[in-house]
Amino acid sequence: MKKSLIAALFAAPFIAHAADAANDALVARGAYLSKAGDCVACHTAPRGKPLAGGLPMTTPLGAIYTTNITPDPDTGIGKYTEEDFARALREGVAKDGHNLYPAMPYPSYAKINDEDMHALYAYFLHGVSPVKQANRDSDIKWPMNMRWPLKMWNVVFLDKGAYHDKQGKDVAWNRGAYLIQGLGHCGSCHTPRGIAFQEKAVDESGSAYLTGSSLDNWFASNLTGEHNTGLGRWSEADVIAFLKTGANAHASAFGSMSSVINNSTQALSDADIAAMARYLKSLPATGGDGSPPYSYDAKATKVSLMRPPAHDSGARVYTAFCMHCHGIDGRGFAPMLAPLAGNPNVLEKDASSLINVTLNGTDDLVIQGVPAPYPMPHYAPVLSDQQIADVLTFIRGAWNNNTSAVSVDDVAKLRKATQVSR
Incomplete structure (x- = not known):
């Protein structure tokens, strides 16, 4: 019993180190995937802080402004669970239930597989510095700024499901x-x-x-x-x-x-x-x-x-x-x-x-x-x-x-x- 306890105490630092290394590797993988997605380009305003949002994007109805996707708990995504995060990326639905405009490329991100989604969540929650910066409302005027029609848009145009390899292709x-x-x-x-x-x-x-x-x-x-x-x-x-x-x-x-x-x-x-x-x-x-x-x-x-x-x-x-x-x-x-x-x-x-x-x-x-x-x-x-x-x-x-x-x-x-x- 004593030998087992000593062995466990001796092994604990190594197990913790291995877990930390695994977590670091996951965050690094998520950072790489975020570059593949070019997240910083849309979610960083000119002279703004990285990923804090505020970049204007022109639409036929008026400008919309990208959101804060840093892990700040009040103005960013710090309170998002992994399920919330995946739903936003794949279905264009924020944690509070409001629909995102399809200027956010969630019809493309719907194809991200679970492994990569997990790594992205680890990066955004643990590898990004939080920035307290409130999101800005769009310039789209009522009634065109109502979000509920986007639910119908998703029903008609959103193809759900991660990418699957095509047979016959290398x-x-x-x-x-x-x-x-x-x-x-x-x-x-x-x-x-x-x-x-x-x-x-x-x-x-x-x-x-x-x-x-x-x-x-x-x-x-x-x-x-x-x-x-x-x-x-x-x-x-x-x-x-x-x-x-x-x-x-x-x-x-x-x-x-x-x-x-x-x-x-x-x-x-x-x-x-x-x-x-x-x-x-x-x-x-x-x-x-x-x-x-x-x-x-x-x-x-x-x-x-x-x-x-x-x-x-x-x-x-x-x-x-x-x-x-x-x-x-x-x-x-x-x-x-x-x-x-x-x-x-x-x-x-x-x-x-x-x-x-x-x-x-x-x-x-x-x-x-x-x-x-x-x-x-x-x-x-x-x-x-x-x-x-x-x-x-x-x-x-x-x-x-x-x-x-x-x-x-x-x-x-x-x-x-x-x-x-x-």
Whole structure:
């Protein structure tokens, strides 16, 4: 009896240490998964404390503000049980029973498996510093701000159930599908939405899935195998490079995708990034406008950029403000300076992203703590609406891009919208 007691006392510190190590590993796993979900991007306001909420999100009905998801017991989720936490992520229902707006990507998070949900709960309750910051009411006016219709929305549009591996697909494909469809919630931005703000497809079985969508004055790109506006000309290595660094031979990140690169994908393991690339490159070509596959043609530039004629405002603006970075041949100096010839964002029918990035520039890409050396500057104070329309029309017609012109009205409209939101 005495020997057993002594042995138990001797073993107790080691058992406690093992339990602490297991808990630390669980919290670390949850921290990794939270990066895969890019939680910090939406739940951190500019110059705000991490995960304390307050970031405005534009909806057709008015702005809503993200919530405090730190473990503060009064203003955050400190009193959430694991069941409460899982219900909020998978069903969009808060602890007090009110429904969350589907701007919170719970239709995607519904696919998170139980093991990962457990790790996420451990991280948010034990690995995040609590912040006492009250949540802000939305700007949506009564009666449109009533939450009870969201219960009906869930009945119609929410597909419950964690992701299950697809038969006939390998481990990497299924891992990529799980991350893209679930934690990565790529469809929330890159899939067009219907009249009820529902994603028109939630996986590759729907033809609209990841075909691109307008969002918050940007156009989130087509991620299918479409040759011109999608990833058809990208290799798996190109996709990996983009997710790791925000740039490759074809394009550079801008808008909210810069935040995704900075806060999420660059921190993921090589195996997970490769799996995501495998899945994306498996998607068939969908979307686009039926144009023939792009091929570069330097002679397709209709004017000489060395001496552009006075009547061609677009060419003259390009030589003065764009050519030194993007080149006389439109091919840029990838990956540091994006090409414009054949760039999927240039070939996209919706020019919102081109207008926005010309007006407002890009946020810094910060890879492993080092800012990218040549961010896109903002030209809103420098160029008129007419000049921006002219230069983008020139770019979209040059080097065999053969894409529609940009109207001055579209530039003016987006200038006004982004000045209000900035």
